[in-house]
Amino acid sequence: MVILAAFAASLTSPAEPSRNPITPRDLVEIAEISAPTLSPDGKRVAYRVSRPSIERNAVMIQWHVSEVDGTRVTAIGSGGDARFEGSGGLAEQIPVWDPDSRGLRYIARTGGAAAIWHWREGALPQREFVDEADILEFEVADDGKALRYTVGATRKAIADAERHAYENGVLVDERLDIMQPIAGGAIVDGKRVMQRLSTEWFERDRLLWDDPRRQETRNLTGAPLASDPIFSVKAPSQGFKVFDASGRTAEIQGEGGTQSVLISSRTGATIPCQIPLCRSSALAALAWESESDALLLFERVGLARERVWRWQTGAPRARLIATTDGSVRTSYRPPRCVGARSRLVCTESAPLTPPRLIAIDLASGERHILADPNFALRARIRAKVIPIESPDGSALLLRPVYASDRLPLVVQYYRCDGFLKGGVGDEIPMLPLVEHGIAILCIEQASGTKGAADASYDRALDIIGRLLDDLDAAGVIDPARVGIGGLSFGSEVALWAIRKTDRFAAATISSGQISESYYWANALPGRGFTDMLQSYWQLGAPNEDGERWRALAPEADVAAISTPLLMQVPESEARYLIKFHTLLKRAGKPAELFAFADEPHVKMQPVHKLAAYARNLDWYRFWLKGEEISDPAKRGQYTRWRKLRAAQSLRVPARGSPVPEASSPGCLRHGAAEQTPLVSND
Template identity: 55%
Template sequence: MLAGAALVSCASSASGAEVSGPGVAEVDRSRLPISARDLVEVGEISGVSLSPDGQYAAFRVSRASVATNSIALDWYVVSLAGGTPVRIGSGGVAQHGGSGVLLEQAALWDLDSGGFRFRALVDGAVGIWHWRRGSEAEREIVAPGDISAMTLSQDGSHLRYSVGAPRKDIADAERQAYVDGALVDHQLDIMEPIAGGTIEDGKRIMQRLPGNWFERRRLLSEKPEETVVINLRPDSPSALPTFADEGPRQGRRVQSRDGTIAELEHDGGTKALAITRPDGSRTICEIDLCRSEKVAAIAWRPGKDMLLLFERAGSARENIWLWKIGATSARRLAETDGAQRSEMRPPRCAVGADKMICAEASAINPPKLVAIDYSGYVRVLADPNEALRSRIVAVATSFEWDRGVTGILLRPRATSTRPPVVVQYYHCAGFLKGGVGDEIPMLPLVESGIAVLCMDRVRAPEGSGTDQSYALALSDIDAALDGLDADGLIDGERVGIGGLSFGSEVALWAIRHSRRFAAATLASGQMSPIYYWANALPGRGFTEMLDRYWKIGDPDVDKQRWRQLAGLDDVGGINTPVLMQLPESEARFVIELHAKLKRAGKPAELYAFADEPHIKKQPTHKLAVYQRNLDWYRFWLKGEEDTDPQKSDQYARWRSYSAGQSLLAPAP
């Protein structure tokens, strides 16, 4: 969200600045409510890049389709002078990282600004496609293996790209593993189907675990990539090409065109922003902002001796400051929102000489593309979600509590009673579709009269063990709920909690250690001895990671710690109805937990989704998860049931759980 419409942080839950759905004076009862499908099919903007002349921006729009169970990728170009964005071609088949995150890239512009290149998976091959103004994008290069990266020489005469293992070799390796059997070693995920636990371009692909976490990669990904350089001007041979390695344009260390380096560094525990000229002379920024731990990244303003400083402002929001080297103050340009900074995706803003172009989103505002000039003026360049935005009537309020804990409360705009609330704890980045992993249908919950509290993670001190972070999270959640309840913003007696990954671990911890939660949803696997032994083979590095972060060892030896973390010995005390919707491979980690809950007569259900990584990526699966979570919270927090006759069996089960709750062990 931009300056002038920002969610304002509050010192406590006693007060808060509100932002309502845009352009809505009062709730229009005739409008079409926001549905789970609306959230699945939101258009996402990524890969924003500026042409070298600063006149055009390229960007990619990804949009899921429930009807086709696929994600369409389309590249656009728009003039910064104004006008309608022009679609220049398809980005091919959507590709995802090992955890399920959609892979992004920025376009590679020609030096004359007349076109750009991008990589796309088409007909089973990731090749290079080239678009020139006045024509359609065409496939330019296909190699024996998939192309993973590319760059131009400084004079634009040569193209350098990297190629992975030949696709034929990968297919042969997959066939051999299928026919001869796959060796169970530290790189094989034994919980995933051996033939491959994910589908890409309509084909099942085998994967391996190259590290100690779960970022899966294709077979033969460990093979060194081949570097290829081609002459783009074969009729005009040039000298040996020079490829400048300038590093990232945004980050903690950035280099200007003249070789000046700006770097966020720590000197004796004190953070500083240092500028080092090519002659070795140094300038240290003396203003408070430059020493702030909240500065997440810096970038040079092209052609100027100025830096942009991106300062964290809560959740995924950032203040953008402009600082002239040597000045005694910086000027705040705008506040942006849209996504967590990550090495896996390009920055949300492309920085030009005259303006920045940003993929912008916020809690109740779906993504759009905006231009921000250096006076702070903001103009919308593209809005793929304009129709959806006009239907949003929720109220979003940003909070900051003790210890810098931040969060956003979404609630109905018009209500005569205090609404129940669902808590999602982890990150609150950009448009709040479903929180981390897109699992909790936030706006449809608000449409149903249920508020949503999204809270940003705060870690316990390093070395204290992950359970201390869980306990800290529960303490922060309790304090936030108590404050919101006291202010009359929520009904503190009707509270649900859910999440993915760390957020799901917090949710399970919460229903084990608190009686205030009336419903819970989990989206990923949990700590268990099965989880340990499935990943404990020597060479994996997994057990060392558990010892470092969880402070836990062998289940046969470290029994007390496993009782504390896994929760398998205290299912008798879990009375909160819990719905688990997990990827197939991670559902196997909770076999014991689920069986013990069911055998103890607890209100629990487990759904397993095939061919999904950690973050579910198939649109039909996302819709199913959203809708079932919506039904679950409506049932347990409000006693409401969907009238769809196809859900009769679902509600018959849930009513039986509800009737049986009186027989459950009472809270101590």
């Protein structure tokens, strides 16, 4: 599976020179770039930079405008308080340019209100429209003379609803997440707010999120309007169906291997795209090249990388322009690339390149950096990344540049998009682990597995096992010192791995797991949760489907688990782990559970991200290398962990001995790690 010779030359390297190493805090405070939006004249691009701050325990947002040719960057000003999606991701938005390309509008939350702000060239941004309710979205009329915005319940109505619920009790129905603190499970405007489940899964919104929406229209001219403003539906500049300035359309039709691309003129004439890429299921989006009859075609390469092709309408082939990374497409993220005149402007990142904004010349493919807010960090990175391709998909091996021995390793199985910061959810401090001599194996989730979720878990273990065997055979890793961790599906795979094998010497998870409390807390009629559970896990109610519950719920395998397990999860999800954690502790297993208040599925608060990163780093160093740091604040941590290790040494089978029958070892076959003498390493 792995080309072993690719690693041979990398095993012997000179000693590393002294420098300032990458720390967990560096990872937390990395700047992200989003929402590149082209001005109407095609000469400028607006974009947003978000940077977490440990001191403020907040995400700072700034808007910028760059000339597409790179001659000037203008810092517009603050984007207000960060707003987050229901699962914890930072909410994004696309700004709206003024018709003359000399100003733009965006929504910002300041002083407790989400309002429309307007920036004009040469001036500071001003709050333009504020309502009694938070403004959710807005649009500008076709002639640029009017604006229309949408709002829901007023801020006063929401506050009154919260007070009423607190004073009179809360009805427990299908929209209440009973695992959250009822008085408030999230922080908005510096205070806890009550939330309700807004989907059948775990998206959450504030009280009255489902109140009827209303729209308000505002005059932008200061003079009476000659007629009612017209708000046409704005066609996307990039997607499955796009329009050019003349009214032509290009559309991806069909699905998978049967799809095609069809171009239609204003007169109704159609031109089919005959090149193979137009029929590929990897074709993700289209965009018209500015002032040209050429199409840009975006082809998926894995989950995050895309190839950008230029196809002249009717030509027998397309030309590759660039390959970009960090371009995962979702319904709630703006495109990462926009096509300007003769250039493609992209926010991109790569395994060892933190986010930056670049311009790619469409003729030559040359790249020019427009904004690089992580330049200082990028200059400090000293690591090597080795791509691994296999019939099952792809993986990335991240390791020190200067290393000569077999290395301990931490596995993350899920996604490996963009900069290798912390994996999905930003929980595993990848570069700091490499700084301390621990390699990372990031594996892209295999696609196409059919059946219940445990079939996906088994396939994941098979892929992980074969990759580890190949790395062992290549002399790259120490198979007795391998850890595994993850969030969400990655945490499910990690927990399955230590339930079904004794191959891993340490594990970390960042999410709650399936349990009876998970079921009964979410199975009230009317929500749709039980249907999703049946579809994904093929699992019914615990009192009706006992055999499947014994196969899937981790409590059944407590006796077989010997791998040290650190769980750092949101408070609401920690409640799903109560029985599992208690059984582990009562059985004397090496396990710890930390719960983080006021967090959704993905941790939002910078101080919490830092704490999780730092503890995971310490955990893997302790169990994979026997290292402790001489920090008095962590004395209690290491006292507990030494006790866990002493108890574990009495229970762990010798390396290579069979796993207890209940754990079903499956395809993986290495024993647990032997104990390593403790050393002090700062």
